[in-house]
Amino acid sequence: MKAIAKTSRNNGRTTGISDRTSDIVLVVFCIAILLVIAYPLYYVLIASVSNPYDVYAGKTFFLPSGFTLDGYKAVFADSSIVTGYLNTIKYTVIGTVFSVVMIYLTAYPLSNRELPGRKFLSIFFIITMYFGGGLVPTYLIVKSTGLIGSMWSLFLPGGVAVGNMIIVRNFFENSIPKEMIEAAEIDGASKWTTFIRIVVPLSRSIMAVMVVFSMVAYWNDWFTAMIYLPDPESHPLPLILRNILIKSSASASQASTISGGYAELNKLTELIKFSSMIVAAVPMLIIYPFVQKYFEKGFMAGAVKG
């Protein structure tokens, strides 16, 4: 990538005006796109620390007005939001470990070209990407296996994340030297030892990508929880946010902490909308840039090999 940038920059001197003009047009265009994408997020951020009346009067287009952290204080004082947050962290951690282990356990055997039945097994998993039982039959099976109300109902019905598994399988096939695996096996290491000692450490980059993808999926998931977890105490953060953002209702614990009457409550309800969105979105937005270059590569492997 760097090489492309360098060579074209050197040539830029000799290629005349048309390239330079197109550069300017491109940069302007990209800045416009950046604004379109980033501005809504920026607006939510400044609104979350501004006086809600100023927000609704249109005084916070560029900078916060009437700076306040009340929204964040209220979010962290609200027991249902805090419980939701802790639930989400728990589900994300356990779900991510589960998902990545499942992906690895499937991808490694399927990456072994010598494995009898490899093709059949691959197709067996890939079919589930395109065809499923649908909402109700899956629900009934989850119910009859006794998972309703259990945290495992969030992980098990998803099975193996087949799209991600294929990316990892392709990585094993293309990026881990076969000689190393063969050498280890000649030295007497079992398949399992080779997997743990050689394959897993050598695939750290793709593992980082899988960890982030799974984390994001579990962090943002609410639909599965809505169907399978009836107890509000076990609801994850996005489902709690639904009451605040979509139904626009103040929770009981919020109402009890406010003494200033309806207007104050209303003001705080509006402020909490913004601050809770920030609190929910920020962790994932901080994490993904760290593995960005890996998932770009991962997609390359996935794109080429399908």
Added chain:
Amino acid sequence: MKKAKQTAAPAAVMGRKTLKRRLVSNWQLYAMLLIPLAVTIIYKYVPMYGIQIAFRDYKASRGMFGSEWVGLEWFRRFFSSPNCIRMIKNTVLLSLYSLLWSFPIPIILALMINQLRFHRFKRVVQTVLYAPHFISIMVVCGMIRIFLSPSGGLINLLMGTNIDFLTEASAFRTIYIASGIWQDAGWGMIVYMATLSNIDTTQYEAAKIDGASVFQRIRHIDIPELIPTIVLMLIMSAGNLMNVGFEKVWLLQTDLNKATSDVIAVYVYQQGIENAKYSYSTAVGLFNTVVNIILLIIVNKICSKMSDDVSFV
């Protein structure tokens, strides 16, 4: 096929013992697959087999496979329900318009950003473009609702109006599609960026020496390289044409925009989970899936006729 035969031949010469030995020597690999296979069978394949409740009158006491067989009764009921035509129409139009708008934009973005010569800036653009993909649909819908609010919502403030967009049936598709583009156009771009990064840079150099402008280079080098990926992505999107995202529609639906926001996926959820009409809901969902598969096959046929290099399934 030919290759498979060639590799199979020496194995056959070595006799059957090899297959047996290969099975035995790989036992640990099969053992690794046990848990993933079990989970996939229980939670993916058993529900597929359970689709038969669409043709049965499901009673919890008699189970998924023992309830009374009623044939196409549920389908008949769906097709004669008052909102059936509206739901099918809304589902098809919403996804068709989505596809028309959100399919080309990632391609255009990739072509343009690929031309950026300032490396640092290019990375910043990419990072920012991916960001919305990592935000929960719940938060995105919260933002949409706040921005579109008739009193003090960002859009109304900017336009100096006070329209309640979410109660306007005519605005629903635009809201759905525009927010979809905002959230996922950048992410959709990755696959094309990856393909473009495979292009041999000497091609650009040669084109430059020949005096090709940026647009000529895009037209004659980048686009031909992208065609197979575009076709593949098109087939995949077509296969999802009837899979309108339930979550977003459901979160943005109001009583007043149902004329355009009433889609099959939401109906399947309401009937199946909220009203516990298991068989009926499964039948409606199955109808949706079957239409999807037919579309997938048709598009795949058309595309594989158009280009030989790409095949799917």
